[in-house]
Amino acid sequence: MADAVFRLDLPRNEPVRAYAPGAAETSSLAKRLAEMARECVEIPCIAGGREYFTGKVTEWRAPHDHSKVLCRWHAATPEVLAQAIEAAERARREWQAAPYQLRLAIFLKAAQLLAGPWRDTVNAATMLGQSKTCFQAEIDAACELIDFWRFNAYFALHQIYPDQPQSADGTWNYIDHRPLEGFVYAITPFNFTSIAGNLPTAPALMGNVALWKPSHSAMLSNYYVMKLLEAAGLPPGVVNFVPGSGRETTAALLGSEHFAGVHFTGSTEVFRGVWKKIAENLERYRGYPRIVGETGGKDFIFAHESAEVEALVTACVRGAFEYQGQKCSAASRAYLPRKLWARIKDRLVAEVKGIAMGDVQDFKNFMGAVIDERAYEKIAGTIDSARNDGGARIVAGGGASRKNGWFIQPTIIECSDPRFRTMQEEIFGPVLSVYAYDEDDLAGALELCDRTSPYALTGAVFAAD
Numbered sequence: 231m232a233d234a235v236f237r238l239d240l241p242r243n244e245p246v247r248a249y250a251p252g253a254a255e256t257s258s259l260a261k262r263l264a265e266m267a268r269e270c271v272e273i274p275c276i277a278g279g280r281e282y283f284t285g286k287v288t289e290w291r292a293p294h295d296h297s298k299v300l301c302r303w304h305a306a307t308p309e310v311l312a313q314a315i316e317a318a319e320r321a322r323r324e325w326q327a328a329p330y331q332l333r334l335a336i337f338l339k340a341a342q343l344l345a346g347p348w349r350d351t352v353n354a355a356t357m358l359g360q361s362k363t364c365f366q367a368e369i370d371a372a373c374e375l376i377d378f379w380r381f382n383a384y385f386a387l388h389q390i391y392p393d394q395p396q397s398a399d400g401t402w403n404y405i406d407h408r409p410l411e412g413f414v415y416a417i418t419p420f421n422f423t424s425i426a427g428n429l430p431t432a433p434a435l436m437g438n439v440a441l442w443k444p445s446h447s448a449m450l451s452n453y454y455v456m457k458l459l460e461a462a463g464l465p466p467g468v469v470n471f472v473p474g475s476g477r478e479t480t481a482a483l484l485g486s487e488h489f490a491g492v493h494f495t496g497s498t499e500v501f502r503g504v505w506k507k508i509a510e511n512l513e514r515y516r517g518y519p520r521i522v523g524e525t526g527g528k529d530f531i532f533a534h535e536s537a538e539v540e541a542l543v544t545a546c547v548r549g550a551f552e553y554q555g556q557k558c559s560a561a562s563r564a565y566l567p568r569k570l571w572a573r574i575k576d577r578l579v580a581e582v583k584g585i586a587m588g589d590v591q592d593f594k595n596f597m598g599a600v601i602d603e604r605a606y607e608k609i610a611g612t613i614d615s616a617r618n619d620g621g622a623r624i625v626a627g628g629g630a631s632r633k634n635g636w637f638i639q640p641t642i643i644e645c646s647d648p649r650f651r652t653m654q655e656e657i658f659g660p661v662l663s664v665y666a667y668d669e670d671d672l673a674g675a676l677e678l679c680d681r682t683s684p685y686a687l688t689g690a691v692f693a694a695d
């Protein structure tokens with residue numbers, strides 16, 4: 231498939247903008263933020279290129295400022311979902327027959343638009359709607375999504391398509407990377423605009439069609455990503471934007487005979503539910519659905535007594551508290567040798583106390599608010615239960631305020647019980663649990679780190695020896 235006519239160089243990661251005070255990029259983003267903060271966007275469903283304002287409306291306010299209504303989104307009704315499935319079916323044949331160069335070119339164009347004229351819009355929407363600071367929005371909504379689109383195109387062209395079997399003399403063995411015979415259902419999380427943009431488009435790049443259910447709490451940025459894809463020339467019906475309740479939309483779409491695959495990122499529990507529902511419906515489908523999902527984490531920092539203090543403290547602060555700890559990869563449990571913990575504790579607590587938290591339109595803030603009331607209640611409740619438990623002690627933060635937005639102080643919990651609840655469960659908030667281990671039992675501490683939680687998505691080991 232790949233030929234000498236159409237080649238791509240290996241992309242370079244999109245450079246991250248620093249948004250330094252007084253820089254042109256900073257004032258440009260601030261201007262777009264100010265405009266967007268004054269607007270309230272009416273967000274429709276988009277199926278087959280048509281917009282549907284269904285009247286089933288939910289409004290979304292900035293998590294850090296309850297007074298700002300940013301958008302009103304229209305949920306897909308069963309009729310709209312049926313239209314979206316039909317539109318995807320109509321688009322499917324032409325799209326899968328389209329030359330791969332055309333498909334790749336559209337996503338490369340999308341990357342170019344996001345790197346250029348759309349960057350401020352998608353960043354500003356991510357900042358306001360999901361309460362990300364400019365740096366967190368930049369690395370996610372701009373750079374990571376640009377990289378996804380560029381690298382996906384590169385890997386399709388230079389790795390997937392050319393991966394062909396050997397042929398003996400007189401034979402020609404050949405793999406056709408045929409798209410699925412139905413639609414891919416992309417269910418996306420709130421916390422990364424880039425993941426939301428990637429889940430429907432990675433299958434589309436390979437000739438599939440998708441129905442995309444964005445998260446209710448990332449609606450503004452996700453809508454702009456959809457509009458950007460249209461501007462890049464994605465044909466109607468290839469990706470269909472169907473906001474709605476996770477449960478109802480999923481029940482309707484997994485009931486369709488045209489369902490061919492799910493592309494999910496989100497919590498472990500929801501993914502298990504989706505998988506079970508697919509199994510229940512297996513007999514309805516025309517093929518065996520592909521199931522792809524990435525889920526939760528309980529990510530660790532493990533330090534050896536030889537660890538460098540500077541690096542360790544920085545890792546704890548940035549790993550645990552950037553984007554309010556709402557990352558699948560956020561550091562949320564740390565195993566530190568007792569003597570080292572005694573040495574760095576005051577320093578770490580002082581750093582955490584110095585963290586600026588507030589409105590993300592103020593570029594000096596390091597943290598914004600957590601995503602919504604449900605998250606706020608869950609995180610604040612977890613901190614409260616730690617406060618009242620003998621197995622743990624709050625050594626930094628612990629406070630919360632819902633007055634202007636859903637603000638939770640960055641919090642460190644020192645756990646005397648290494649299996650304390652907050653050492654095991656994903657909290658998805660600005661909470662770091664620390665267990666100080668006996669340095670004479672390094673092997674035991676490593677064993678604890680390995681066995682305490684059913685999962686760890688990321689982990690970091692600090693040691694100079």
Ligand code: NAD
Pocket residue numbers: 417418419420421422425443444445446475476477480495496497498500501503504524525526527557558559656658687
């Ligand atoms: P979530 O599971 O609550 O929601 C994810 C998506 O599923 C949303 O679109 C939501 O509307 C939908 N959904 C919710 N309930 C549903 C149901 N009953 N049936 C079908 N769909 C339903 O997750 P979230 O709060 O948006 O994101 C945070 C979670 O995602 C965390 O657990 C985090 O670790 C995980 N995550 C993982 C990765 C990764 O790469 N592994 C990346 C980002 C986020």
